[in-house]
Amino acid sequence: MTEWTEPLKIRPARVDDAKEIARIYNQGVQDRIATFENSYVSPEERYLWLVARPEKYPVLVAEVKHSLLGWASLSPYSPRACYNGIAELSIYIDRSVRGHGIGQELMKGMQKAAHEKGYYKLVGRIMEANEPGRKLCEVTGWREVGVHKRHAKLGNDWHDLVLVEYLIPENQK
Numbered sequence: 001m002t003e004w005t006e007p008l009k010i011r012p013a014r015v016d017d018a019k020e021i022a023r024i025y026n027q028g029v030q031d032r033i034a035t036f037e038n039s040y041v042s043p044e045e046r047y048l049w050l051v052a053r054p055e056k057y058p059v060l061v062a063e064v065k066h067s068l069l070g071w072a073s074l075s076p077y078s079p080r081a082c083y084n085g086i087a088e089l090s091i092y093i094d095r096s097v098r099g100h101g102i103g104q105e106l107m108k109g110m111q112k113a114a115h116e117k118g119y120y121k122l123v124g125r126i127m128e129a130n131e132p133g134r135k136l137c138e139v140t141g142w143r144e145v146g147v148h149k150r151h152a153k154l155g156n157d158w159h160d161l162v163l164v165e166y167l168i169p170e171n172q173k
Contacts, residue, residue, distance in 0.1 A: 006065040008063075008064050008069075008102070008105055009062070010061070010062055010105055010106060010108075011060065011061060012058060012059065012061075013050060013061045013073075015047055015050045017050070017068060018049075021046045021050075022045065022046040024068065024070060024094050025092050026040045027092070027094065027095050031095065032154050033129055033133075034092060034127065036127075036153075036154060036159070038154070056074075056117060057073065057074045057075055058074055058110070058113050059073040059074075060072050060109050062102045062106050069093065069097050070091065070093035070094055070103065070106050071106070072089060072090065072091040072092075072107070072109070072110045074110065074114060074117075074119075074122070075088045075090065076088070077123055085118065085120040085121065086122070087117075088122070088123050088124060089110060089114075089122045089124045089166075091106055091107065091110075098132060103132075104136065104139060104140055107137075107140040108140065110122075111140070111166060114168060115168050115170060119171060120167070120168050120171040120172045121165055122142075123163070124137065124142070124163075124164045124166075125162070125163060125164070126162045126164060127161060127162075128160040128161065128162050134162060134164075137164045137166075140166075141166060142165065142166045143164065145165050146163045147160050147162050148160060
């Protein structure tokens with residue numbers, strides 16, 4: 001991981017982080033390798049998103065000296081009760097610091113938070129061409145479990161989607 005002049009801090013998101021969370025997410029929309037979404041989100045939308053989140057689905061941010069460098073969130077996997085112990089992870093890193101260990105620290109933080117919340121599994125979906133995202137999952141203990149072929153289009157091009165999972169054995173009792 002890159003050394004910072006100030007320590008990297010992983011902490012729960014606050015509503016006043018909404019502007020930066022939206023900015024980083026919108027980079028993912030622009031870069032076209034992290035989401036199939038074509039529309040940008042506004043800081044107001046992210047504010048409402050943060051306010052409405054149940055405690056069971058945390059959002060973490062990575063910051064250095066009050067600058068947000070990335071964020072991760074857990075979301076419901078399914079409304080069915082039999083899947084209550086599973087959550088879906090999303091993670092976005094500011095493009096200026098990708099590849100510098102921010103994602104690894106956020107993943108470790110979210111894996112710890114998921115363990116504390118009682119989840120036994122996290123799942124995720126990664127666009128097949130997102131090699132940095134796939135590598136991040138590999139180095140943080142996730143495994144690829146399948147591929148949805150021709151899952152969605154960006155512009156005129158079809159893209160495949162890689163399914164990943166992270167098991168939390170301590171919660172699988």
